[in-house]
Amino acid sequence: MDFQGQVAADDGTEDGGGDSRPHLIVVGNGMAGCRAVEELLARDANRYRVTIFGAEPHVNYNRIMLSPVLAGEKTFDQIVINDRAWYADNGIELVASDPVIAVDRDARTVTARSGRTARYDKLLIATGSDPFIIPVPGKDLRGVISFRDMKDVDTMLAAAAQGGEAVVIGGGLLGLEAAHGLSLRGMKVTVIHLMPTLMERQLDEAAGWLLKSELEARGQTILTGADTAEIVGEGRVEGVRLKDGRLIPASLVVMAVGIRPSVALAREAGLAVGRGIHVDDHMVTSDANVLAVGECVEHDGQVYGLVAPLWDMCRALADGLVGKPSGYRGSVTSTKLKVSGIDVFSAGDFGGGGESEDIVLRDASRGVYKRVVVRDDKIVGAVLYGDTADGNWYFDLLKKGEDISSVRDFLIFGQAFAQGGGQADPKAAVAALSDDAEVCGCNGVSKGKVVATIEGGACTLDAVRASCKASASCGSCTGLVEQLLELTLGDEYGGERSVKTLCKCTSFGHADVRREIVAQGMKSIPEVMQRMSWSTPDGCSSCRPALNYYLLCALPGEYVDDQQSRFVNERMHANIQKDGTYSVVPRMWGGITNPRELRAIADVVEKYNAPMVKVTGGQRLDIFGIKKEDLPAVWADLNAAGMVSGHAYGKSLRTVKTCVGSEWCRFGTQDSTGLGVQLERMSWGSWMPHKFKIAVSGCPRNCAEATIKDFGVVCVDSGYELHVGGNGGIKVRATDLLCKVTTEQQAMDYCAAFIQLYREEAHYLERTAPWIERVGLAYIQERIVEDEVGREALTGRFLYSQNFSQDDPWAARAAGSEREQHAHLGEFRPIEAIAAE
Amino acid sequence: MYIGEWIDVGPLSAIPMRGARTVPVAGGEEVALFRTGDNQVFALVNRCPHKHGPLSQGIVHGHAVSCPLHNWRISLATGEALGEDKGCTPTIPVKVDGGRVLLCRSSTLKAAA
Numbered sequence: 022m023d024f025q026g027q028v029a030a031d032d033g034t035e036d037g038g039g040d041s042r043p044h045l046i047v048v049g050n051g052m053a054g055c056r057a058v059e060e061l062l063a064r065d066a067n068r069y070r071v072t073i074f075g076a077e078p079h080v081n082y083n084r085i086m087l088s089p090v091l092a093g094e095k096t097f098d099q100i101v102i103n104d105r106a107w108y109a110d111n112g113i114e115l116v117a118s119d120p121v122i123a124v125d126r127d128a129r130t131v132t133a134r135s136g137r138t139a140r141y142d143k144l145l146i147a148t149g150s151d152p153f154i155i156p157v158p159g160k161d162l163r164g165v166i167s168f169r170d171m172k173d174v175d176t177m178l179a180a181a182a183q184g185g186e187a188v189v190i191g192g193g194l195l196g197l198e199a200a201h202g203l204s205l206r207g208m209k210v211t212v213i214h215l216m217p218t219l220m221e222r223q224l225d226e227a228a229g230w231l232l233k234s235e236l237e238a239r240g241q242t243i244l245t246g247a248d249t250a251e252i253v254g255e256g257r258v259e260g261v262r263l264k265d266g267r268l269i270p271a272s273l274v275v276m277a278v279g280i281r282p283s284v285a286l287a288r289e290a291g292l293a294v295g296r297g298i299h300v301d302d303h304m305v306t307s308d309a310n311v312l313a314v315g316e317c318v319e320h321d322g323q324v325y326g327l328v329a330p331l332w333d334m335c336r337a338l339a340d341g342l343v344g345k346p347s348g349y350r351g352s353v354t355s356t357k358l359k360v361s362g363i364d365v366f367s368a369g370d371f372g373g374g375g376e377s378e379d380i381v382l383r384d385a386s387r388g389v390y391k392r393v394v395v396r397d398d399k400i401v402g403a404v405l406y407g408d409t410a411d412g413n414w415y416f417d418l419l420k421k422g423e424d425i426s427s428v429r430d431f432l433i434f435g436q437a438f439a440q441g442g443g444q445a446d447p448k449a450a451v452a453a454l455s456d457d458a459e460v461c462g463c464n465g466v467s468k469g470k471v472v473a474t475i476e477g478g479a480c481t482l483d484a485v486r487a488s489c490k491a492s493a494s495c496g497s498c499t500g501l502v503e504q505l506l507e508l509t510l511g512d513e514y515g516g517e518r519s520v521k522t523l524c525k526c527t528s529f530g531h532a533d534v535r536r537e538i539v540a541q542g543m544k545s546i547p548e549v550m551q552r553m554s555w556s557t558p559d560g561c562s563s564c565r566p567a568l569n570y571y572l573l574c575a576l577p578g579e580y581v582d583d584q585q586s587r588f589v590n591e592r593m594h595a596n597i598q599k600d601g602t603y604s605v606v607p608r609m610w611g612g613i614t615n616p617r618e619l620r621a622i623a624d625v626v627e628k629y630n631a632p633m634v635k636v637t638g639g640q641r642l643d644i645f646g647i648k649k650e651d652l653p654a655v656w657a658d659l660n661a662a663g664m665v666s667g668h669a670y671g672k673s674l675r676t677v678k679t680c681v682g683s684e685w686c687r688f689g690t691q692d693s694t695g696l697g698v699q700l701e702r703m704s705w706g707s708w709m710p711h712k713f714k715i716a717v718s719g720c721p722r723n724c725a726e727a728t729i730k731d732f733g734v735v736c737v738d739s740g741y742e743l744h745v746g747g748n749g750g751i752k753v754r755a756t757d758l759l760c761k762v763t764t765e766q767q768a769m770d771y772c773a774a775f776i777q778l779y780r781e782e783a784h785y786l787e788r789t790a791p792w793i794e795r796v797g798l799a800y801i802q803e804r805i806v807e808d809e810v811g812r813e814a815l816t817g818r819f820l821y822s823q824n825f826s827q828d829d830p831w832a833a834r835a836a837g838s839e840r841e842q843h844a845h846l847g848e849f850r851p852i853e854a855i856a857a858e
Numbered sequence: 859m860y861i862g863e864w865i866d867v868g869p870l871s872a873i874p875m876r877g878a879r880t881v882p883v884a885g886g887e888e889v890a891l892f893r894t895g896d897n898q899v900f901a902l903v904n905r906c907p908h909k910h911g912p913l914s915q916g917i918v919h920g921h922a923v924s925c926p927l928h929n930w931r932i933s934l935a936t937g938e939a940l941g942e943d944k945g946c947t948p949t950i951p952v953k954v955d956g957g958r959v960l961l962c963r964s965s966t967l968k969a970a971a
Binding site: 559560561562565566584585586587588589592593597599601841845846847848849850 | 865866867868872873874875876877879880881882883884889891895909910911912915916917918919920924926927929931959961966970
């Protein structure tokens with residue numbers, strides 16, 4: 022037996038090791054048990070010695086956030102409520118992985134599965150609930166699970182990693198969240214629901230239909246009115262058979278048909294038990310020394326399966342434990358579905374009928390449905406789909422039972438409209454919320470608490486999230502918290518964030534998005550927008566190209582480039598000009614050309630009547646005035662002479678400018694043209710955060726202007742000086758000296774590593790100059806010069822990604838790919854024009 | 859070719875989602891046909907009200923397109939410039955029938971003239 026520092030009393034039962042305080046034992050290390058202890062500690066930190074027994078191996082985590090973990094939006098660490106330090110700091114002993122299996126009320130002891138016993142003065146039962154398993158044949162097959170704890174999530178993730186098909190039995194809150202997560206993880210998901218409407222306990226038919234359509238549009242199969250007959254398989258699940266005979270193949274079956282209060286322990290201990298453990302208003306059971314809280318209790322005939330009532334119960338419980346009883350009066354609950362991109366809210370009674378009246382607003386084009394149920398001039402229920410901004414307001418009015426007759430005509434348009442007499446002011450809506458109105462349902466944080474946190478010095482969204490946890494979990498109340506910041510701080514609040522957002526479509530910054538793409542293994546633009554709660558349906562012209570690049574960089578050879586998220590130049594592989602024609606720059610390696618190439622360029626100029634040919638600043642020839650229809654033919658002609666795309670249009674390597682170097686120049690110290698050609702051969706075609714220019718000068722006279730390039734090489738007698746971060750644009754910036762190397766190969770390797778570091782870490786549309794100013798030269802030197810292993814890895818990743826980017830885009834287009842980019846859809850010939858022919 | 863008030867200019871499937879295709883109009887200005895992410899089709903004269911950039915080459919997002927020349931955002935439904943910018947591009951009635959894109963004949967002639 023592991024006593025973990027405790028001293029065994031004579032009878033084998035632990036005592037407090039000299040701690041004379043009354044002993045509170047909590048059975049259940051979940052949200053209810055730990056919240057009760059938190060509430061107790063907040064009132065009197067020293068009154069009880071506390072021991073918590075838990076069945077799971079984990080510290081206390083936020084069970085309602087398991088859905089985001091399954092969906093890949095959160096990690097387990099992010100949903101931990103109390104880490105080990107919390108237990109240690111508060112002198113709480115946690116006995117994990119060892120559930121209590123018996124209570125002896127006469128001896129006032131509990132016995133855990135390991136055989137360990139402990140004596141209590143007060144016992145708190147917070148065993149929560151058990152998933153309900155429908156009694157059909159095959160329910161015990163391997164691969165049939167519930168959705169209740171982290172172990173279930175791990176099982177689902179393992180199954181999803183194998184791909185294939187999953188069936189979720191139960192189209193309620195939990196089932197749909199499980200289906201959503203599995204679907205995002207790549208499984209083909211079928212939801213089987215006994216009732217005709219999804220989430221029928223929370224939604225009415227109209228909202229249920231909207232929800233069903235949305236989920237089907239996302240690729241899930243939803244079978245309503247479907248009754249499970251049996252789960253089939255040999256040892257392992259292979260499918261689900263419905264009573265109508267249909268067989269749905271599945272390698273994983275998740276049963277999410279409901280939960281039942283976990284009362285076995287209490288019943289065997291002889292406590293009064295109905296549907297749940299009977300408790301009074303102070304959460305005391307039929308035994309004065311035994312309390313119970315959470316989903317396992319029955320209070321005033323009610324059992325609850327949601328998190329919000331738990332906060333109220335825990336407050337009443339703690340008040341009673343410290344001798345200042347307040348009393349729990351029951352809870353009215355509201356529901357939100359945690360499926361990103363789908364806003365559903367429901368509260369109270371929306372069954373209609375009788376004396377109640379419905380006020381309904383529909384907006385089909387926006388997919389919005391709102392229904393408020395009113396009885397005797399009071400709100401008794403609300404269902405919101407598509408626009409849930411006013412959910413908390415309706416819920417607040419409902420809980421308080423306020424008379425709404427004065428705002429009735431405007432009620433459905435929301436709080437701001439109703440209270441502003443038709444003049445919408447979103448802040449007025451938040452200002453009008455009462456202090457005890459709940460802002461963050463995940464963490465049970467009230468408006469008053471958020472305001473107090475802000476007044477206590479948390480002046481940014483990020484600081485509020487860190488201090489009181491409001492909006493730190495699923496983020497759906499972020500807007501509310503920001504409005505509270507505005508209201509509380511007034512003009513002092515300018516929406517400051519410690520991170521700058523990528524664009525107006527998201528609350529995340531470039532670095533957040535890049536990190537999450539890699540961390541969550543996201544694979545497409547819609548997936549990023551989905552998982553990171555984009556506020557627009559398909560982004561904007563700022564975020565789409567950025568996301569396309571970030572995915573391309575993260576998934577070389579795997580990500581399929583989205584042409585519609587490319588700026589015109591990168592889509593057309595030429596530079597658009599003010600008249601809508603294009604300019605074409607063929608690649609000339611290191612700026613070297615020959616008669617054959619020059620002849621081909623001259624021929625193109627004449628054949629397509631190009632009005633101008635111009636030598637560029639990067640030592641290339643630019644052919645102007647080409648029509649989009651002629652581009653493929655122009656490229657075919659240039660390809661025939663051995664030339665490929667010069668990428669003068671791309672966020673990519675532009676040119677490597679060189680001087681003639683030791684081969685011709687009397688001052689030249691190294692073969693600068695040769696090195697320039699090698700650098701260009703290595704790095705052409707690579708997509709980058711912004712354009713990237715290289716130059717190689719053969720001596721410190723620097724005729725190739727290498728010190729205003731993104732990467733510049735200045736040859737000296739003893740080797741090669743490598744310079745980075747130069748820019749000759751709006752704001753001229755001379756390069757910083759990165760380091761000096763002795764061989765051409767080193768110059769190549771360092772160049773590749775530098776480009777890759779830039780590719781992986783710079784923000785989209787950030788040139789190397791501002792990037793280096795942001796992160797500091799010392800950081801670049803640490804990564805490229807000092808960390809040899811890291812440098813080699815960067816070089817390796819760059820060269821690997823180049824395997825997939827060095828196909829000449831012109832050759833593909835000339836051969837006919839994406840022909841539609843260069844052709845009209847059709848012709849418009851009105852009757853008159855036809856008749857005239 | 860279909861002859862009537864609605865003129866068939868090609869299949870819907872040939873316009874990329876969140877993209878555009880062009881249709882030259884005999885004796886008039888080119889028309890740009892846009893297909894949005896929610897699969898709606900809009901037709902506008904292929905000319906930004908700002909500096910006459912070819913709107914068909916812009917990035918389509920929501921029910922708007924960003925001009926490729928100077929990033930003006932133009933509403934596909936109304937042709938109006940969005941945000942701070944002022945200006946309007948003529949829009950043309952368009953419909954999809956049986957997977958074919960049909961342009962209103964008289965409106966096209968009027969707008970593209």
